[in-house]
Amino acid sequence: MTGTEDVGAEIVEEEVSGDESGREPEAEPEPRGRRAEEGRGHTIVVGAGMAGLAAADLLAERGERVTVLEARDRLGGRIHSVRTWDGVTLDAGASWMRGEENNPLSRLVRDSGARTATFNRSTETAYDPKGRRLLFDRHRRNMEDVNLLHEHMYWATVGATEDQSMEQGIEHALYDVNLVRSRARDATEIVHRIAEADHGAEADEISFTAVGSTHEFSGDDVVFPDGMGELTDHLARGLDVRHEHVVLSVAHDADGVRVRVETPDGEETLTADRVVLTLPLGVLKAGTIDFDPPLPEDKRDAVERLGNGRLEKLFLRFDDVFWGDAEVLVHLGTEEGTWFHWYAGQNVFGTPVLVCRNGGDAARFLAGMEDGEVVEHAMASLRSMFKKAPDPIDHYLTHWMDDPFARGGFSFTAVGSGDSDRVALAEPIEDRVFFAGEATDLEHSATVHGALLSGLREAERILARD
Known part of the structure; x- marks a missing residue:
């Protein structure tokens, strides 16, 4: 998704508020999950991304008291919908629903009322290393x-x-x-x-x-003109979500769990019956959270063996469309594999925007450049295909690897790792500490629907044991 959210992205224009974008203010949602019903307990959920909010939503609906702790000042985690450029919404993180038929996300899309749009891949046009259009x-x-x-x-x-x-x-x-x-x-x-x-x-x-090991769904791949963040916003409605609460340590014993956090008002320790951790693999690899007792050896080994993928996006805004009707552009033979796939977003965004994703070595290569250099490098590639391409009037570049609360895009199965590592990563600790997130899902890792399923899995596990 999977995964890679304010993440040091540069943006020149001011973000547009809800009123300025023409959106009607929504009614304040009814509070939920604030107290435990008879027979239920209190669960702390760490992370207000798709996995954490899916778990919190289901737990609250079933009568659990839920407290969501989020390190950032926003919802979504590695889903990050940024409204800018006269109301245009850019999904800086996850943005695609891969196959809309029978996708676990489809119901959430319907419930949230989120609009979707399909890129017309039949218009895909390819260019050779010299910028010549392929037949x-x-x-x-x-x-x-x-x-x-x-x-x-x-x-x-x-x-x-x-x-x-x-x-x-x-x-x-x-x-x-x-x-x-x-x-x-x-x-x-x-x-x-x-x-x-x-x-x-x-x-x-x-x-x-x-x-x-990847499992795909049939139907079109779709994106969200108003941002995928509408999905996480819907799940979070009425929940007790505490922003800017950075988890420092997690301790557990027979009496419950203690989660120590850094807040804008200083450190505090929250107690509960259990905790669901939805930390990205990159954060687990960084070891910034102390565990008492330490994580089991098989879980530590899984964190070490699984791969932490990097994927960055560049959005370029122009005055006019100069690339024709194609909605997908393929450029072969570029330096270090950069700028291979361009997505033309004028039909989705309603303004001339080109989007490119760079992963692996291409992302590493670009990471050594300043933002302005990255834009120049991208434009050199575009101008080999379109000689008279003008300068962009604005840009937005992500830096997920530099985000301390993501430290990467999403997990991948690295050489030497396998399904057993994801199973170990997902295994609860003594019915006190539970683990969710795309890295813990066997069949749908590195996807938003994988994160969703992992959160629901842990919520059901908790509900079955109370």
Whole structure:
């Protein structure tokens, strides 16, 4: 999603308030989850992202007292919808619902009333390393080759070990399908770029078993013109969410849990029957929270072995659309794999905006630049395709790796890790400390719906044990 939210992003214009954007103020929601019903207890939820709010929402509906602690001054976690540019909403973090049919998010989308829009992928246009537009038949053949490689890779994961990398899988698939010369070059590059965006890592860092572990839904991939944050806002309605509460330590014993936090008014310790932790993998890896007693060894090992992916976004705003009708632009052969996929957002945002995601080594390469240099680098790539492309009038660049409450985009299955690590990460500690978040979900890691399912899973586990 999965995952990667104010995150040091630069923005030039003032953000637009709810009134200025033309939105009607909503009625204050009725408080809920403020006291425990008979037979229920008190649960502290750490993190007001999708996983934490999904858990808190269900617990509150079932009569649990719930207190949500959020380190940031906003909801959403790695979902971060920023309203700017005359009311345009940019999803700086998670933004896609992958397959709208039977997706666990679909019900939440309906309940929240969030608008969705579909990118028209049939307009996808590709350009070669020199910026020359590829013929439609050439690009279609490339994508057929990519699908063939993916199919061979999927079936080859049967019997694969955790020490095999996706890079090895790509090499075997190339040999099996007998692609050569330009077809092999183009298909290989596209497969690598897809892997970097999906996992936030390079193919030689990703376990080959991850190819067969992802589960997709049918239907269109959709985005949210008014921001995916509407989903987390809906879940949080009426809940006791305490912003700017940074967790310092978690202790537990037979009597319950004690969570020490830093607040704007100083340190305090909250007590409850149990706690649900929805910390991103990057935060767990950083070890910024003390545990008493320490986390079990298998959980610590899982945190170390699983991969922490990086994915950053650049939004460019222009005065006019200069790229034609295509809503997806593919640029092959760019430096370090940067600026491979551009998404044209004029139909979604109602203004000329181009969006690009960079993952893995591409993101690492750009991380060494100042924001202005990143924009210049992006424009050099665009101008190789569109010679007269004007300067952008504004930009927004994310820095998820620098965000202390994210420290990355989302988890990935690294070489040497596997399903057992996610199982260990999700295992509760003595019915006191519970763990949720996309990194704890076996079938849908690195996705918003995976985070949702993990939160519901832990809420149901708690409700079943009271």
